[in-house]
Amino acid sequence: MTHSQSLGIAYTSCAPDDNQRQFDIYSPTHTPATARPLVIFVHGGAWRAEDKRDHAPLARSILTATGCPVAVPNYRLTPSRNVDPHLRHPVHAQDVLTFLYFIQAWRDPQYSFDPRKLVLIGHSCSAHMLSSIFLDSQTPSLAPSKDLLCAVRGIVLSEGIFDIDTLVHRFPDYRRWFVDDAFGPAEHYPEFSTLRYSPWPNTPIKWLLIHSKGDMLVDVPQTVAMYNHLKTLYPEGVTFDIDSVGSDHDDVLRQDAYIQMVKDLVVNFI
Template sequence: MVKHFLNIPYVQSSELPTHQFDIYVPNVDNPAARPLICFIHGGAWRAEDKAHHAEFARKLCTLTSCAVAVPNYRLTPNNPAEDEDVFRHPGHAEDALSFLSFAIAWDGTPGLGRLYDSAQIFVIGHSCSAHMLASIFLDSSAATPSLSPSPSLLASVQAIILSEGIYDLDMLLVRFPAYREWFILNAFGNLDAYEPFSVTHLPLRSSTPRWHLIHSRMDSLVDIPQTEAMFAHLTSLVHDPSKVTKDLDSITEEHNDMLKGDNYIRVVGNYIKGCTGVI
């Protein structure tokens, strides 16, 4: 049976639900010796909640026998007023970084102690959160210096798993021009071009983590050239081919539907289980 602990604050000075996370813990003798999997949800920087992914987290926890944490983060409003000070990038990724920094230092719940090995972290990003995680773990400091992770976090993260990712914003808008009004303009501002915020040109911060990119050929919301461009960029940075891999064949569901079935859980879980010395 999987235990769960809900609505745990990761920003101690905040009472916002968007600064809370849920964690699902396997029924094993010593969970503190096992890795933590962190799933950062997507939603075009403007939608979704950790509660939407409770069943996904529970199943992934069961498959891997690892704790699975799902944080919220602050979202850009769908229809901000013209005079509103809009919450936008890099604020969403700053929250994700705050959560990950909290996770490697957290002592666990009162009476139970540590629920995972904080030196073994796996992070999963889907859709817009793939961009958020790439902005953290690649060096985006020229555009967003607030997204600089600590050396201890860089050392703890063993693998970064990104699926259906948005990486090159300008290329995305060529393929899907309606996305500018739908969410890019609000999340990033009204700019002529978004090249400074695209992650397909960023330097590497650390050679420690593995990178695994996933994309479904049936995805109609984000096209495969996004993942191909990101894979090409990462392989130009990381010269160990075992550390940058892609899977464009295992997932056949639509962009969000994949999170509702068992296939994506199996693909992600088996990748994590297959990482050397992890489980």
């Protein structure tokens, strides 16, 4: 499928030249008669690494599979040995929320999509970020508007981090590697467990959770626990798959089965 793209679009006026608060968008060259949903991929990277450009091939694959435009935002990252509390959680998720508000209102004749139909994809740490927005984390700066809650039709979470304490227990080196930097030094992090978060009222979001049994960086029990939690909140709206993709953490995003699962979710909203 031929496509058009625009790269490095600022989504906040306070930092127009800040690459960490810009997004890329990919869209079919031929505009369909009916505006399609917008698919939004938020990258992972342990709150400290990766860039939207790393995921251009994935965006094009999703575009080809679904026929829907795909946006990939950046967000501020936490530096190694961070001592600045302003670069800790929830700043990353705040940036994502700022982007979502921006994209809902953004209009460009070259890029046609229905702002009332958004499908969000989070991978690794961004699964935690999206969960912290679209579940009630008791963080006022992450509370989405009613319009945004209504617009988000589906959320795909792959290889997700959901509970920081169990992650550190399973991988003790992660505390020094990125957890203390991103969340601040602490003995325990119960307030950041998405397994404790409650649903926003009247939010019929469809959730798809994916995890590979071959993931060596984040273990399957993270996603199993989140699935069990979401099923108590949305008994009819959660799908779970740990069998279809069998590669390591980031390689999941290059699997045909992963693209197919995303497509199967998205086509329900076209």
